[in-house]
Amino acid sequence: MIERFEDARILMYSHDTFGLGHLRRCRTIAHSLVEDFRGLNILIISGATIAGAFDYRARVDFVKIPSVIKLRNGEYTSLDRHIDLHDTLEMRTSIIRHTAETFKPDIFIVDKEPLGLKGEVEDTLAYLKTRGTRLVLGLREVMDAPHLLDAEWKANGVMEKIDRLYDRVWVYGPPEFYDPLTGLDVPETVRSKMDFVGFLQRRVSSDEDSSHRPKGDYILVTTGGGGDGADLVHDVIHAYQNDPTLTCRALVVLGPYMPAKQRRKLKLKGGKIPYLEIIEFDNRMEELIAGAKGVVAMGGYNTYCEILSFDKPALIVPRVKPREEQLIRARRASELGLIDMLLPEEAAEPLRMADALKALPDRAPPSAKAGGLRLEGLPHISEIVGKWMSVAEPGRLSVVKN
Template identity: 20%
Template sequence: MVKLMKILISVCGEGFGHTTRCIAVAEELKNHYDIAFIAYGKSKNYIESLGYEVFETYPEIKLTGYEGKFDIKKSIFNKEYNPTKAIKREREIIKHYNPDLIISDCKYSTIIASKFLKKPYYIITNQNYTKTDKKEKFIVYPVMSMLNVINRSAEEVLVPDLPLPYTICEYNLKIIDNLEFIGPLIRYKPKNIKDGGYILSVIGGFEYRYRILKYLAEIAVKNDLNVKLVCGSWGVGRELESYVNKLTDNPKNIEIIPFTNNMEKLIKNCSFIVCHGGHSTIMEGISFGKPLIVIPDLNHPEQENNAKKVQDLACGITISHNEIEKLEMAINEIQNNKIYAENAKKLKKLCKQYNGRENIRKIISKRLKRKKRNLMTRIKQEYLRTIHKIRTKI
């Protein structure tokens, strides 16, 4: 029996976007390779629920914020989440699993561990630079410069996005020699798409976005809109349900979804999506041809840049947490102006053309063939050297 090549996928568990696109990679590769994961927290639990082997690690950072505002300083510099601890743990995992190849989605502790152990690795990222004039640049720019030193050491840096000029993360990228646009890495295969007449909110996950969910519920009650609110947390879901019950005695048009394993159906059948500026969520939206209302976290330059690109491509509308009262007007604009839906559908066609799942499989397959070819060359050279030694002795 032929031994399958072993691939270890390491996931940054902050937000759910890294997790979903790594699952897309695993789903595409699992029939050809042995797959295992490095993960932590909710990400680890979710990946395990899908039947994959998962080695538990520690987070490098912890996303922190309050009332819609992202705190980049506290997120990165937090004594409770020590990168050194993660590196040590991940070295142990790599030694134990002994993979032929490592794929890391923004989990740089794994990359450092891989370098120590001389294991080849690919990096998946939608951010290696962040264009911003805000004070956060004094933290972001040095961090990104350091990460690009690591990025350049990878086999390739794979960007799960459309090529320029349609790149959602364009304002968060610096082109380096080993960077390649591979197209969206989403869990689903967009088909049988329709408009089910409801607004889908996928704001959830962090409590500091809660006020958006409240305001969207208020707008739904006021205008008799059908909305589905995915909270990403059972606690937030219970709190929101209590709030909605105070707003109306008959909240039949508001569905509160604390947590879901059926996001594909929700996206497929919605009219449009209200989301934060996370890259994976936006890529899923345009892959299904759905217009977007994007509300990036305050002081989160990466999300703000993604949101700006959505606005530039006119496939959606961007509003600020500071101007949350504009949400009702944005909903009316999306509903009444067809340009957003038309542009979203154009991007959907491009996403089908640049299929990230297929492309990453081709990239890994090429590397495997190259590895086999190099191995056969070494075997042949060793054979010839052995023959030469034998003949010399004779």
């Protein structure tokens, strides 16, 4: 059943300072919603430098705000080094507020950062609350180590502001996998707003396949955005260099945010190995994962959803600092038997990495152990949005069921 809403509008915010995870998650949700609801228009505010490199469905568009990047030490800087970070944040804040005032959304969904980067969304949240917009905070199923998240949020009074500003908190995972606020002092008023909607299922586009997809069997090595993925690619190359019996073909996707010097070095080293094909970026990662015999990754949220969606054997080498999100997710998934995991120092041992790569294609897929761990996030979100829209202010929205 498809519902039609006349001129319904959803605004989404994705701060995007490191990697592609936030934008890709927002885009996935937006595409699912416009498929389910005709007449719905969605606008994504994004700081991703390559937001325009992705395809967007009809009635989904984006507003690009000046880019801020996160450094390896966790600090932020303007992408344009000639513009002060403070000035960049002022521009971003102004654009976000003006977009909200002009677009007049019925629902505003904020991805991961409750107040936005350095608080840049707080003013807009307060404004939209006065006009009756539904305010939703969307959280990954794993945010960070509890002590790190607790310290960060307490320093900025985040929990109290979530309680005061937001109507609902969507958790993009099932409660039996992980609670993103575990270990924090969560008021009951915030707990009562939380909906564990489930993982966000991915699917292959009906459009033309990726031009990078190899013919025949291959394993896929992906670093996500690639900003800190050079070590993983180096470890894979090192494994091939040290084990002549490692002959499975591999497609390596470096990621668009990998520094140019590291990209050149890895492409030069990997180009000497006949079993490796190395590319920089593909905006159709779903197709590459769907066609692979197995996946080697750092285990960010989106890649993990794709591994589950396409039921692929996976070897995860998680990032362990400055955030522990990937490590926590990998350990939990390994406990459940869904993936194999190597810590970075283990993956750096070439023969150990080679053994793991050789075993990967024959590993049981996640479905063999997943049990009731289903991917229900997108239909659950549509169900919630449909209920909200159906009881919206009379005259603002009308519903026609086809």
